Amino acid sequence: xxxxxxxxxxxxxxxxxxxxxxxALLSLGLNLIFGxxxxxxxxxxxxxxxxxxxxxxxxxxxGLPLPxxxxxxxxxxxxxxxxxxxxxxSPLLDAPPINQLLATGGVIFVLQALATMxxxxxxxxxxxxxxxxxxxxxxxSWSRVVTLAVAIVAVVALxxxxxxxxxxxxxxxLSQDRRVMPLMGADAKRLYAITSAIGGGLAGLAGALMxxxxxxxxxxxxxxxxxxxxxxxxxxLGNIVGGLVAAVIIAQFITIGGSCLASEWGYAIxxxxxxxxxxxRPQGVxxxx
Amino acid sequence: xxxxxxxxxxxxxxxxxxxxxxxxxxxGGSRYYLHLAIQMxxxxxxxxxxxxxxxxxxxxxxxxxxxxxGAYATVLLWNQLGLTPLLGIPxxxxxxxxxxxxxxxxxxxxxxxxHYFALMTMAMVEFVRLCIVxxxxxxxxxxGTQPTRHGDGVSxxxxxxxxxxxxxxxxxxxxxxxxLYVWSRVDRSMDRLALDALGQDEEAAAAAGVDVTREKLxxxxxxxxxxxxxxxxxxxxxxxxxxxxxxxxxxxLNIVFGAIAGGxxxxxxxxxxxxxxxxxxxxxxxxxxxxxxxxxxFGTRALALDMLVYxxxxxxxxxxxxxxxxxxxxxxxxxxxxx
Numbered sequence: 036x037x038x039x040x041x042x043x044x045x046x047x048x049x050x051x052x053x054x055x056x057x058x059a060l061l062s063l064g065l066n067l068i069f070g071x072x073x074x075x076x077x078x079x080x081x082x083x084x085x086x087x088x089x090x091x092x093x094x095x096x097x098g099l100p101l102p103x104x105x106x107x108x109x110x111x112x113x114x115x116x117x118x119x120x121x122x123x124x125s126p127l128l129d130a131p132p133i134n135q136l137l138a139t140g141g142v143i144f145v146l147q148a149l150a151t152m153x154x155x156x157x158x159x160x161x162x163x164x165x166x167x168x169x170x171x172x173x174x175x176s177w178s179r180v181v182t183l184a185v186a187i188v189a190v191v192a193l194x195x196x197x198x199x200x201x202x203x204x205x206x207x208x209l210s211q212d213r214r215v216m217p218l219m220g221a222d223a224k225r226l227y228a229i230t231s232a233i234g235g236g237l238a239g240l241a242g243a244l245m246x247x248x249x250x251x252x253x254x255x256x257x258x259x260x261x262x263x264x265x266x267x268x269x270x271x272l273g274n275i276v277g278g279l280v281a282a283v284i285i286a287q288f289i290t291i292g293g294s295c296l297a298s299e300w301g302y303a304i305x306x307x308x309x310x311x312x313x314x315x316r317p318q319g320v321x322x323x324x
Numbered sequence: 325x326x327x328x329x330x331x332x333x334x335x336x337x338x339x340x341x342x343x344x345x346x347x348x349x350x351x352g353g354s355r356y357y358l359h360l361a362i363q364m365x366x367x368x369x370x371x372x373x374x375x376x377x378x379x380x381x382x383x384x385x386x387x388x389x390x391x392x393x394g395a396y397a398t399v400l401l402w403n404q405l406g407l408t409p410l411l412g413i414p415x416x417x418x419x420x421x422x423x424x425x426x427x428x429x430x431x432x433x434x435x436x437x438x439h440y441f442a443l444m445t446m447a448m449v450e451f452v453r454l455c456i457v458x459x460x461x462x463x464x465x466x467x468g469t470q471p472t473r474h475g476d477g478v479s480x481x482x483x484x485x486x487x488x489x490x491x492x493x494x495x496x497x498x499x500x501x502x503x504l505y506v507w508s509r510v511d512r513s514m515d516r517l518a519l520d521a522l523g524q525d526e527e528a529a530a531a532a533g534v535d536v537t538r539e540k541l542x543x544x545x546x547x548x549x550x551x552x553x554x555x556x557x558x559x560x561x562x563x564x565x566x567x568x569x570x571x572x573x574x575x576x577l578n579i580v581f582g583a584i585a586g587g588x589x590x591x592x593x594x595x596x597x598x599x600x601x602x603x604x605x606x607x608x609x610x611x612x613x614x615x616x617x618x619x620x621x622f623g624t625r626a627l628a629l630d631m632l633v634y635x636x637x638x639x640x641x642x643x644x645x646x647x648x649x650x651x652x653x654x655x656x657x658x659x660x661x662x663x
Contacts, residue, residue, distance in 0.1 A: 075439050123639055126643045127642075127643060131438065132439040133381075133439050133442065134642055137383070137580070137638075137642050138638075138639050138643060140577060140580070140581065140638070141635045141636070141637075141638030141641075141642060143635070144631050144632070144638065145632060145635035145636055146635075147631060147635075148631035148635060149628075151627075151631070152625045152629070152632070155625055261446050261447065261573060264446065265447060268440070268443060297458055299455075300454070300458045302454050303454035303455055306447045306450050306451040310427065310447050310451070313430075313434070313436065314430035314433075314434060317434050
């Protein structure tokens with residue numbers, strides 16, 4: 036494909052913005068867990084996969100209406116998040132973060148295996164098509180537009196929750212010093228459970244929107260897992276708005292690179308860009324907090 | 325010291341007798357059992373190479389890139405340019421070292437460590453995998469490619485030894501033993517002390533006069549080179565390379581977890597890890613195929629059961645036995661002795 040400054044290029048840029056919505060939504064829950072609370076869930080992408088299967092199961096197998104199926108999927112993944120925290124993270128809260136990363140890395144295998152045993156290795160499609168629309172000579176998919184809208188709402192809501200609500204402030208405080216906060220009378224266990232539920236729920240929400248665009252299979256997490264960690268780190272950990280900015284940058288690399296060359300090269304360039312940026316600005320594009 | 329040399333010689337002699345023993349105990353299945361032993365040794369070598377740096381707190385998720393570079397560079401130089409792997413393997417190893425230094429140097433300079441280092445190396449392995457997939461005209465993309473056969477049997481010029489299992493076994497055994505030797509040389513050097521110090525506290529080590537960046541780069545280069553060597557021989561033995569089998573994050577994770585399960589802090593720990601993971605997956609696969617209850621319950625999906633058991637064990641290991649199987653056993657043994 037050629038890479039001239041024509042309508043295809045414009046289409047690539049706009050599609051990149053839409054992809055940024057998906058990336059931002061995918062990395063949002065991770066940003067809360069990894070960035071704000073400083074707990075490493077390397078299996079976050081597999082939680083998204085759990086959400087995708089949850090929605091698929093409720094919608095295509097049980098035959099529930101779509102909004103209910105999404106709600107069920109989100110609730111299920113939130114529960115999975117709490118479970119993950121209680122079983123794996125809480126014994127390791129005071130261990131070096133690398134141990135949390137490795138333990139949740141083991142969870143990657145567990146979740147992939149459970150998904151395979153429950154649904155098999157086949158690609159599962161939700162069978163919902165929101166269709167696409169054209170503007171000028173360009174085509175865009177509705178599901179991507181919806182995702183972008185949901186992402187923006189979720190980013191604003193999470194930021195508002197963290198900065199303005201009592202509970203959000205408590206979570207922020209806990210993230211700043213996880214030893215002192217309990218001494219101040221805060222119920223750390225409850226706060227961690229709530230944060231994990233929100234993080235898991237956001238993974239489920241992202242999974243629901245993913246399921247409308249992509250087929251689900253057990254290994255899907257490995258496809259985009261590294262990507263969303265990049266978005267998180269690049270945006271400045273814990274910086275939710277920074278994450279949005281990073282998502283836009285990464286998505287532009289992917290779509291423009293992908294439309295000029297092949298799609299793998301778009302991703303490859305994005306990873307290269309990430310590494311170079313980490314060397315130049317290890318604190319992320321925008322300063323954290 | 326003399327006892328150690330005696331013990332390791334004795335161990336090597338025993339291991340060298342393995343092909344004979346297998347042929348003696350079970351002549352019918354000897355090809356299969358030798359294959360299993362070769363797989364164990366190959367992965368043991370790669371796990372050991374990873375642990376060389378992993379045990380000093382340099383947890384890399386990027387070693388799948390080094391095995392991938394070693395395997396692919398060797399095969400592609402042979403297939404595309406007709407360059408013998410006798411030269412191709414050293415070039416591949418050099419390429420892996422260059423890649424390791426290119427990523428390692430800025431990382432260490434910027435003091436990127438712990439889980440951030442893990443994430444950086446994760447980006448590197450993904451970059452390498454995507455390059456392999458993207459360059460599909462040459463590499464065969466995600467389907468992989470095969471080294472062109474040079475004649476029918478064993479060939480020194482093409483470094484193709486796979487038709488002869490016993491020969492393959494000895495080649496891989498030599499590689500594994502060589503890697504263990506490198507480990508013990510590192511242990512006896514001054515670098516070992518420096519690395520131990522910086523693994524515990526980088527700032528303190530630097531204050532005590534350790535050139536942190538230099539020491540880290542040294543061990544990273546050695547580890548990457550040995551991993552690339554392992555990857556190259558893996559490809560020559562399998563006669564097939566694909567991102568799924570030798571290059572990528574999945575491989576990195578297998579390396580890291582195998583080494584941790586066995587115990588990355590002790591010489592034979594990664595080897596124990598390799599034996600453990602291979603036995604686990606082969607054992608579960610065989611039980612699965614012969615058990616009618618399991619196959620009735622899950623059908624072919626029961627094949628995922630070994631991954632489930634593996635994953636659960638890993639989580640338990642990291643939480644309750646961070647020193648791994650061998651590390652914990654040795655600790656117990658030492659405690660009993662001193663008590």
